[in-house]
Amino acid sequence: MLDTISPDVLLRQAIGALLLPPLNGLLLLLLAYWLRRYRPLGARVLTGAAVLLLYLQSTPWLAMQLNGALEQFSVPALAEVRRSGAIVVLGAGKRPAPEYAANVPGADSFGRLRYxxxxxxxxxxxxxxxGGSPVGGEAEALVMARALQQDYGITPRWLEGASDTTGDNARLSAALLRQAGISRITLVTQAWHMARALPLFREQGLQVLPAPTGFTRYDGVPAQQWLPSGRAMQEVHQAQREWLGRCYFQLRNMVGAGK
Incomplete structure (x- = not known):
């Protein structure tokens, strides 16, 4: 798979692994261990900070705080959706499924498809x-189309399977839609992803109705929001990755504008 993965995607994944949980906290612990002989007080402070960071990054409280700030759009009314010429669904990964002897959409992709x-x-x-194949192999659009047909008996009208990024999703989807004379769409993606995806599609000259799904929500009493869980760490990881992505693109645009 490494011979087909996009180098840009591989680099971003490597940088993200260093900056995101759980490795960001573990790297702080390693640094504290190295400092213990030279700066024992600093090492103890750094150890406490690393443990606190790892704990907070595994709590539903932080997951809802970080994702809640990203989830800026509400669900649309069906009357608004009916005025669209197409419902555009963005891929969100795939995974091998031995039980089906094929790739299947990832959890987020399944959620988007269902909505x-x-x-x-x-x-x-x-x-x-x-959805293309940024990590190599079968295009996400093809995987989603197969699941759509098998699970719901629906065949999509258009497939875009060459994109590696959200910007590619917007550019290549818009080209297909222009050929069909469509300029108004409903866009389906994760609630935390919509604020970044929406302007990219609008930059292509499309009128876009946001249709977010997969909101970060937890049941139970408030005290449960402080109990660590693997799900919460995954959602914190996803939110921090989105915030880092925003910072990266803002810096890149600033550098580009300064040239």
Whole structure:
């Protein structure tokens, strides 16, 4: 797979692994261990900070704080969706499934597909699936299309399977839609991802109705928000990655504007 993965994607994954949980906290612990002989007080402070960081990054409280700041859009009314010419669904990964002897959409992709099916059936608006193969192998759009047909008996009208990034999703999907004379779409992606995806599609000259899904929510009493869990750490990881991505693109745009 390494011979087909995008070098840019591989580099971003490597940098993200260093800056995101759990490795960011573990690296602080390693630094504290190295400092213990030279700066014992500093090493103890750094150890405490690392343990606190790892704990907070595994709590539902922090997951909801970080993702809540990203989830800026509410769900659309069906009457608005009906005015669209297409419902565009962005891919969110795939995974090998030995039980099916094939790749299947990842959990986020499945969630997006399910919501898109609900909107399409309620509105009659056709689907466009967008997702390439940034980590190599089969394009995400093809994997989603197969699941869509097998699970829901629906065939998407358009497939875009060459994109590696959200910007590619927007550019290549817009090209397909222009050929069909469509300029108004409903965009389905994760609630935390919508604020970044929406302007990229609008930059392509499309009128975009946001249709977010996968909101970060927890049941139970408030005290449970401070109990660590693997799910919470995953959601913190995803939110921090999104915030880092925003910072990266802002810096890149600033550097580009200064040239």
């Amino acid at each position: 898109a099916v609900y909107l399409s059936r309620a509105s009659g608006v056709p689907l466009l699936l967008s």
